[in-house]
Amino acid sequence: MKQLLTLSGALLALAALQPAWSQASRPAQPVAMPILPAVRQVQFKADTFDLRKYGAVADGQTLNTQAFQKAIAACAQGGGGTVLVPTGLWLTGPIVLQNNVNLHLATGALVQFTADHSQYPLVKTTWEGEDAIRSQAPLSATDARNIAITGKGTFDGAGDTWRPVKKSKLNEGEWKKLVASGGVLNDKKDYWYPSAGSLKGNTLAAAGTPRKSMNPGDFDDMRDFLRPNMLSLTRCHQILLEDFTIQNSPAWTIHPLLCEDITVRRVTARNPWYGQNTDAIDLESCRNGLVDGCTFDVGDDGLCIKSGRDAEGRKRGVPTENFLIQNCKVYHAHGGFVIGSEMSGGVRNMIVRNCSFQGTDVGLRFKTARGRGGMVENIFVDGITMTDIAGQAILFDMYYMAKDPVPQAGESSAPPVIAAQPLNEGTPQFQHFYIKNVVCKGAETGVLVRGLPEMSIKDISLENVFIEANKGLLCQEAENIRFKNVTLLSTDTQPVLEVQNSKNISLDNIHYTNGATLLLRVSGDRTQDIRLTNTNTKLAKKSVELGDKVSKKTVQVAVN
Structure with missing residues (x-):
C-alpha cells in the first residue's frame, strides 16, 4: 500500500518533538500520523x-x-x-x-x-x-x-x-433452557457451567488458587475450564486473514502472538454478547500489520492490542507496533478499540482511523494497572463515530478495575484517595496519544483520564471531538493534556469539566450545555497550570470552582 512506506521518517519527526514534550509549560501538540512500514504479503x-x-x-x-x-x-x-x-x-x-x-x-x-x-x-x-x-x-x-x-x-x-454463563446475562426463559440442556450450577445457582470440570477450574481461579503447572497431565480433571482461543497463530510470518466469518468462540477469537506482517481484511467475528473472554482480535507482541474493513460483534473487547502480562510480558519484552487499523465496525463489545490491560511489553506506532463503535461498553479504551509496566506511546486516532456507549466514550485508565472516580448516585463527589507508590519496573506508562475527529452520540461519560499519583498519563491531544453524554470530562493524575475544539453536551453539569491533581492542562474552545451549573472544577494540592481559553464561560451559572488547596493562580481563564 502506498501509505505504508517507511517508519524512519516518522520516528525522526517524533524525536524532533521531544524537547517540546519535555517542557512543562506546553501541552501535547498535534503531529502528523507516522508512515508505517510496508506489510509483506x-x-x-x-x-x-x-x-x-x-x-x-x-x-x-x-x-x-x-x-x-x-x-x-x-x-x-x-x-x-x-x-x-x-x-x-x-x-x-x-x-x-x-x-x-x-x-x-x-x-x-x-x-x-x-x-x-x-x-x-x-x-x-x-x-x-x-x-x-x-x-x-x-x-x-x-x-x-x-x-x-x-x-x-x-x-x-x-x-x-x-463457556460458563451468568444467570444475570439471560432472561428467565433462556436461563431455564440452558439449565435443562445439562451442565452444572454453582452453590448460589446463579452461574451455569458446561461440566463439573469447568466448575472446578473456575472455582479455583475465583479463589485465587489456580493450579500453576506446565504439565498437561495435571489438568485432565478440568479440561473444560481451559477454554482455547479459537484461531491461534504463534511466531508466524506473512499472514492473510480475509473475508471469512468466525463465530461462537470458546475464548479469544483471533489471537496472533509474536507474529509479523499480518493482513486482516473483511473478517467478521461474532460471539454472544454474554460470552466471557470472547475478544474479537487480540494482536499480542506483533509487528507490522493491517486490519481493514472488519466487523466485530462479540462478548468482550473488539479491536485489542496486547503485549504480555506483568513480569512475563516484561521478560518477553516484545511490543506490538506498526499497525494500521481502519474502516472497522464494532458492536456490543466491552471496548471498541482497546490497548491493554496486558501491555507489559509495550505498544507503539498505532494508527486507527475511520472506525465506528455501536453499543460498546467503552469506545476508545486504554487500560493498564500497577504491576504491568510497559510503555504505550505514539497512538494516532482519526475519524471515530460512536453511538450508545454504556460507559466512557474515551477512557485512559492506569488504575484498571479500581473504584470509579466518577461518583455514582448518592456517593461523595470528592476524588478517591489513591496513595502514591514507589516507581519500579511494574509502573506502566501512557504517553503521546493524538485523537481527533471523534463524534459520539450517547455515553455515560465523555472522557475519563485517570493516571497514578506516581506516574501521570502524559501528552494527550484531543481535537475536534463532539460527545453527547451524561457526564463530561474527568481528568485525574494527568500532565500535558490538550483539548481543542471539544464539545461536551452533558446532562450532569456539576461540573462539565473536572480536573484533579493534574498539571499543564489546556482547554481551548470548549463547547458545553447552555445553562450548565458549573463549567470547571479544579481540585488537588498537586494541580498546576490549568488554562481555559476561547470558551464562552457565560453560558454556565458558575464558571470555575477551586478546591481548598488550589490557588487562584492555578487556573487561567482567557476569552478572546
Whole structure:
C-alpha cells in the first residue's frame, strides 16, 4: 500500500518533538500520523487441493480431522497452494496450518468444530499474556510462514459447550433452557457451567488458587475450564486473514502472538454478547500489520492490542507496533478499540482511523494497572463515530478495575484517595496519544483520564471531538493534556469539566450545555497550570470552582 512506506521518517519527526514534550509549560501538540512500514504479503502457487479428495464428507456427522490434516500436509509438501473447503457442513477437530498453505472456504462452507472436547489435547500455550496449559485451539499455526485463511465461508467454534454463563446475562426463559440442556450450577445457582470440570477450574481461579503447572497431565480433571482461543497463530510470518466469518468462540477469537506482517481484511467475528473472554482480535507482541474493513460483534473487547502480562510480558519484552487499523465496525463489545490491560511489553506506532463503535461498553479504551509496566506511546486516532456507549466514550485508565472516580448516585463527589507508590519496573506508562475527529452520540461519560499519583498519563491531544453524554470530562493524575475544539453536551453539569491533581492542562474552545451549573472544577494540592481559553464561560451559572488547596493562580481563564 502506498501509505505504508517507511517508519524512519516518522520516528525522526517524533524525536524532533521531544524537547517540546519535555517542557512543562506546553501541552501535547498535534503531529502528523507516522508512515508505517510496508506489510509483506502472501503468495501461493496456483495448485488446489480439494478437501473431498482426502476423504472428507460434508454430512455434519463425519469427523473430518484427518482429511483436513492430509489435505494441508499434501499442499505444504507440494510447495504450497490452496486447500479448498467446498460448500457444505464439515465437522472436524483441530486444524493446523502449515507453510505456504491458503485454507480457502467456499461460499456456503461451514466448518463446525466438534463439541467433543477430548478431541482438543491439552497443550503448552499462553492465556492472557502468560504461559499456561490450555486446550488446543480449533484453528492454529506455529512457526509457519506465508499462510492464509480466506473465502466467504464460516468457522463455528462450538463455544457454547465451553463457556460458563451468568444467570444475570439471560432472561428467565433462556436461563431455564440452558439449565435443562445439562451442565452444572454453582452453590448460589446463579452461574451455569458446561461440566463439573469447568466448575472446578473456575472455582479455583475465583479463589485465587489456580493450579500453576506446565504439565498437561495435571489438568485432565478440568479440561473444560481451559477454554482455547479459537484461531491461534504463534511466531508466524506473512499472514492473510480475509473475508471469512468466525463465530461462537470458546475464548479469544483471533489471537496472533509474536507474529509479523499480518493482513486482516473483511473478517467478521461474532460471539454472544454474554460470552466471557470472547475478544474479537487480540494482536499480542506483533509487528507490522493491517486490519481493514472488519466487523466485530462479540462478548468482550473488539479491536485489542496486547503485549504480555506483568513480569512475563516484561521478560518477553516484545511490543506490538506498526499497525494500521481502519474502516472497522464494532458492536456490543466491552471496548471498541482497546490497548491493554496486558501491555507489559509495550505498544507503539498505532494508527486507527475511520472506525465506528455501536453499543460498546467503552469506545476508545486504554487500560493498564500497577504491576504491568510497559510503555504505550505514539497512538494516532482519526475519524471515530460512536453511538450508545454504556460507559466512557474515551477512557485512559492506569488504575484498571479500581473504584470509579466518577461518583455514582448518592456517593461523595470528592476524588478517591489513591496513595502514591514507589516507581519500579511494574509502573506502566501512557504517553503521546493524538485523537481527533471523534463524534459520539450517547455515553455515560465523555472522557475519563485517570493516571497514578506516581506516574501521570502524559501528552494527550484531543481535537475536534463532539460527545453527547451524561457526564463530561474527568481528568485525574494527568500532565500535558490538550483539548481543542471539544464539545461536551452533558446532562450532569456539576461540573462539565473536572480536573484533579493534574498539571499543564489546556482547554481551548470548549463547547458545553447552555445553562450548565458549573463549567470547571479544579481540585488537588498537586494541580498546576490549568488554562481555559476561547470558551464562552457565560453560558454556565458558575464558571470555575477551586478546591481548598488550589490557588487562584492555578487556573487561567482567557476569552478572546
